[in-house]
Amino acid sequence: MATTLRIKDHWSEQRLFTRRVIVSALFVFGLTTLVLWRLAQLQVAGYDYFSAQSQGNRIRIQPMPPTRGLIFDRSGNVLAENTPSYQLELIPEQVPDLDQTLTRLAESDLIAAEDIGELRALIDSHRRFDSIAIRQRLDDDDVARFAVQRPRFPGVEIRARLARNYPYGEAMSHAIGYVGGINAAEKRELDESDYAGTSLIGKVSIERTYEDELHGQVGHAEVLVNARGRIMDTLGNDMARPGADLILTLDSRTQLVAWEAMAGRRGAVVAIAPDTGEILTFISSPSYDANAFSSGLTRKEFNALQTDLDRPLFNRALRGAYPPGSTIKPILALGGLHHGAMSPDEKDYCIGFFQLPGKSHRYRDWKPQGHGPMDMHDAIAESCDVYFYKLATKLEIDRMANFLQRFGLGEQTGVDLGGEKAGLVPDPGWKRRSFSNRGDQVWFPGETVITGIGQGYLLATPLQLAHATATIAARGNRYRPTMLKGRRDPTTGEIVYTDPEPLKPVGVDDDEQWDRIHSAMNAVLQGDNGTARAVGMDAPLTMAGKSGTAQVFTVAQDEEYDAEEISERMRDHALFIAFAPLQAPRIAVAVIVENGESGSRTAAPIARSVIETYLAESS
Amino acid sequence: MSAVLLGSRRQRDLTALARLLRGLHLDGFLLAGIAAVMAVGLLAGFSAGGQSSTVVWGQAVRMGAALATMVLIAQVPPVWLRRTSPWAYAMGFGLLALVLIAGDVGKGAQRWLDFGLRFQPSEIMKLAVPMMLAALLHDRPLPPSAGLIAACLGLIFAPVALIALQPDLGTAILIALSGAAVVFLAGIGAAYIIGALGLVFVSLPALWYLVMHDYQKRRVLTLINPDSDPLGAGYHIIQSKIAIGSGGLFGKGWLNGSQGQLEFLPERSTDFIFAVIGEEFGLLGAVSLLLIYLFIVGRGLVIATTAQDTFSRLLAGSISLTFFFYIFVNTAMVTGLVPVVGVPLPLVSLGGTSMVTLLAGFGILMSIQTHRKLLAQ
Numbered sequence: 001m002a003t004t005l006r007i008k009d010h011w012s013e014q015r016l017f018t019r020r021v022i023v024s025a026l027f028v029f030g031l032t033t034l035v036l037w038r039l040a041q042l043q044v045a046g047y048d049y050f051s052a053q054s055q056g057n058r059i060r061i062q063p064m065p066p067t068r069g070l071i072f073d074r075s076g077n078v079l080a081e082n083t084p085s086y087q088l089e090l091i092p093e094q095v096p097d098l099d100q101t102l103t104r105l106a107e108s109d110l111i112a113a114e115d116i117g118e119l120r121a122l123i124d125s126h127r128r129f130d131s132i133a134i135r136q137r138l139d140d141d142d143v144a145r146f147a148v149q150r151p152r153f154p155g156v157e158i159r160a161r162l163a164r165n166y167p168y169g170e171a172m173s174h175a176i177g178y179v180g181g182i183n184a185a186e187k188r189e190l191d192e193s194d195y196a197g198t199s200l201i202g203k204v205s206i207e208r209t210y211e212d213e214l215h216g217q218v219g220h221a222e223v224l225v226n227a228r229g230r231i232m233d234t235l236g237n238d239m240a241r242p243g244a245d246l247i248l249t250l251d252s253r254t255q256l257v258a259w260e261a262m263a264g265r266r267g268a269v270v271a272i273a274p275d276t277g278e279i280l281t282f283i284s285s286p287s288y289d290a291n292a293f294s295s296g297l298t299r300k301e302f303n304a305l306q307t308d309l310d311r312p313l314f315n316r317a318l319r320g321a322y323p324p325g326s327t328i329k330p331i332l333a334l335g336g337l338h339h340g341a342m343s344p345d346e347k348d349y350c351i352g353f354f355q356l357p358g359k360s361h362r363y364r365d366w367k368p369q370g371h372g373p374m375d376m377h378d379a380i381a382e383s384c385d386v387y388f389y390k391l392a393t394k395l396e397i398d399r400m401a402n403f404l405q406r407f408g409l410g411e412q413t414g415v416d417l418g419g420e421k422a423g424l425v426p427d428p429g430w431k432r433r434s435f436s437n438r439g440d441q442v443w444f445p446g447e448t449v450i451t452g453i454g455q456g457y458l459l460a461t462p463l464q465l466a467h468a469t470a471t472i473a474a475r476g477n478r479y480r481p482t483m484l485k486g487r488r489d490p491t492t493g494e495i496v497y498t499d500p501e502p503l504k505p506v507g508v509d510d511d512e513q514w515d516r517i518h519s520a521m522n523a524v525l526q527g528d529n530g531t532a533r534a535v536g537m538d539a540p541l542t543m544a545g546k547s548g549t550a551q552v553f554t555v556a557q558d559e560e561y562d563a564e565e566i567s568e569r570m571r572d573h574a575l576f577i578a579f580a581p582l583q584a585p586r587i588a589v590a591v592i593v594e595n596g597e598s599g600s601r602t603a604a605p606i607a608r609s610v611i612e613t614y615l616a617e618s619s
Numbered sequence: 620m621s622a623v624l625l626g627s628r629r630q631r632d633l634t635a636l637a638r639l640l641r642g643l644h645l646d647g648f649l650l651a652g653i654a655a656v657m658a659v660g661l662l663a664g665f666s667a668g669g670q671s672s673t674v675v676w677g678q679a680v681r682m683g684a685a686l687a688t689m690v691l692i693a694q695v696p697p698v699w700l701r702r703t704s705p706w707a708y709a710m711g712f713g714l715l716a717l718v719l720i721a722g723d724v725g726k727g728a729q730r731w732l733d734f735g736l737r738f739q740p741s742e743i744m745k746l747a748v749p750m751m752l753a754a755l756l757h758d759r760p761l762p763p764s765a766g767l768i769a770a771c772l773g774l775i776f777a778p779v780a781l782i783a784l785q786p787d788l789g790t791a792i793l794i795a796l797s798g799a800a801v802v803f804l805a806g807i808g809a810a811y812i813i814g815a816l817g818l819v820f821v822s823l824p825a826l827w828y829l830v831m832h833d834y835q836k837r838r839v840l841t842l843i844n845p846d847s848d849p850l851g852a853g854y855h856i857i858q859s860k861i862a863i864g865s866g867g868l869f870g871k872g873w874l875n876g877s878q879g880q881l882e883f884l885p886e887r888s889t890d891f892i893f894a895v896i897g898e899e900f901g902l903l904g905a906v907s908l909l910l911i912y913l914f915i916v917g918r919g920l921v922i923a924t925t926a927q928d929t930f931s932r933l934l935a936g937s938i939s940l941t942f943f944f945y946i947f948v949n950t951a952m953v954t955g956l957v958p959v960v961g962v963p964l965p966l967v968s969l970g971g972t973s974m975v976t977l978l979a980g981f982g983i984l985m986s987i988q989t990h991r992k993l994l995a996q
Contacts, residue, residue, distance in 0.1 A: 050864025
């Protein structure tokens, strides 16, 4: 290239740079002078004017926190409300001796002596003129005791505030959630002006999902304050707008029946209306009392909940992933019909075990002597494992996985509760992706076999199982599970109902195939040989169901259980799914009792009482 | 001359101090200026932060961390800085792109998490952009050719566009200005400068109608007439002017500013802390603070002119001028000269991670100053 070559001339570049710096410096001086001139204009020329503005009575905008929306069940029972409660508040700048005051309060049993350290930290983190709540939910005794000694506590006052109250306590906690103090992480996420004057925010489940609607809109009062910030007069209001009331799909009576039927055992019960996706029952057991959270839990109480072996804070219905066991047999049978892998009336002889061609390993049936000749109907009713081992090898893993996914297994249902688990539907592709060791990446034929009875890698949440059951009941029509039936405007009382959200249907249009599955599931409860006939025989209405048992194959090694505890926790999980009435299903339910051993004996009675309670009530 | 008048003992102490500073590669003038501003920051922070000692301690810890970063960076010779410039730029750019892709996943509730992630790459770019440009121009003949200028503008535009898309217009503008400062100091011709200014002027209507959000437009409009919406968008400016104006010549005294203490002034501990200073320390205090700032900027420019290679000169100049932009934009905003943009008062506003970046910049200035003589000998 024949361009003129320019060479760096350091001397001239240095001079050029210096000139530019001088220009920059002039620029800097110019702009600084501009700011200085402005300051002089405000502080010298405008002093009298601005001084008068700041001297006179000052108008201050004071936040007025909105009332949190109420929560109702589907028939109008209150699930969460705001009740007045008395709390002790302290204004640091009005307290002459903080340590003495706190010690005296502890002596009078108004605060706990062991909380003094934490209270000090809380007080230090606030401004000196803020009113800080140091004790919530005073009872009448406390109020009286404080009133007598009031002169001993300058700067401490009793205030009435609204506190969140959950009338149903433990039975509803996992479904509704609770409110608690705003923590540092939440403080960063939210717009602080929206939460001025409030110290509570929804923490989990409904209280959290619909936080924005429940919270409402903060109002402002224009008040006249003196130089020390004391309110002299209120000039005007921009009223707070209360949060929307929520009407949930839950049915309280069914919920309570299910809660009592679980009797504190570990497990979950979820019931769904098949034609809308509305969640009627949502139990995770054991549970905790949401009222304790909204009134402020001590560290000790919280630790006790967190370290409890039964994990009461764990939402099993939403986040517990269990092997579904035999409860998926109806779905796989439908898959077999849909793909023509099985002809339903052909009888297959069950000898109590199954072998893959050329292999010696025996896949055993739960009934060691075998079921004898089995068609599809009997295989579902009696839960014959061998029949489904064969069905699995004929359907093959890819079609099987695809069919399970059509019922929503292996992916989040998208329910309006946060933190849902997706479960797992395994297939060869998943195995390749998930294992780093080459040898583990291969999909073995035996894994296809055991997937046929819902064992192996397959995992589903109780919510997913209930959704899949509802889908069976609704003949393949799917609706997103939801807890929200409608919203009520608290001022006008006007209710706006939400519409069911249809999901992609299963895609099996042959009604005869559905009839076969429904009739086989009916036989589980009400046939001569059904696994749960003891539960279903005397029932006044026609029900359909399927039992399941899931092996517990992992026990945490690092936790110390005593011998009895281990054996109890090694027992199989009991599962049962059911829907009713058979002809026009209105409720579908999934029950899991951890270590309950037998689906038909332990879980099925719970399912039946949920169904009967709901249908008796709504008919 | 004055050294002769000093007692010999004091002279010895002074030379010992000078030796210590030099051993640590620190510049005494800059350090003194920074310390003075930080002291003002802690005083004003205590007053504006509701007189809470935890708030001030938190700020002191942040200052300590930032100072440590500065000392650390001052040890790195400018030559190394120059060699790492392209890598720093590439890394910052990559992270910016990544954040933009990842940022789309979680909108709504995840907004602030995104903010936490997105913050860091743009912080890197505050230094990486001027470093990259200075390194590029380092061994090229100056003033730069038209092609070189185009390359520089490209290197500025790409990250600025990504940051503006986030959207974080304030940071984007400051980074663009830091790059523009390098190009200006490199000696581009007057024709280019006039052309660029003309272009900005012409594109203002387009900016107004196509780029700016409604809330940004409202800020500009309230600047012209704050009383049109005294409880809404105009509230900040009105309260800020009352705070400063009522401070008068000598101020109302520390912790006695009613505007700040009674919470009339919004964001008084962050972007509007200059108004608290104006109210409590008066014109005298505000002007003193500005003079200390001016001293720091001046010292930075002196370091730039005495630097011995092109990279060091350009980088030192750009860092000093960018620091001044911060001061000007913030003080002009608080006094109602320019619209409200979210730029903190450097080294004084409470919170924020930008202090680490600022002091990293001063670390570079100190490195340039203190490695100079070693190179010359």
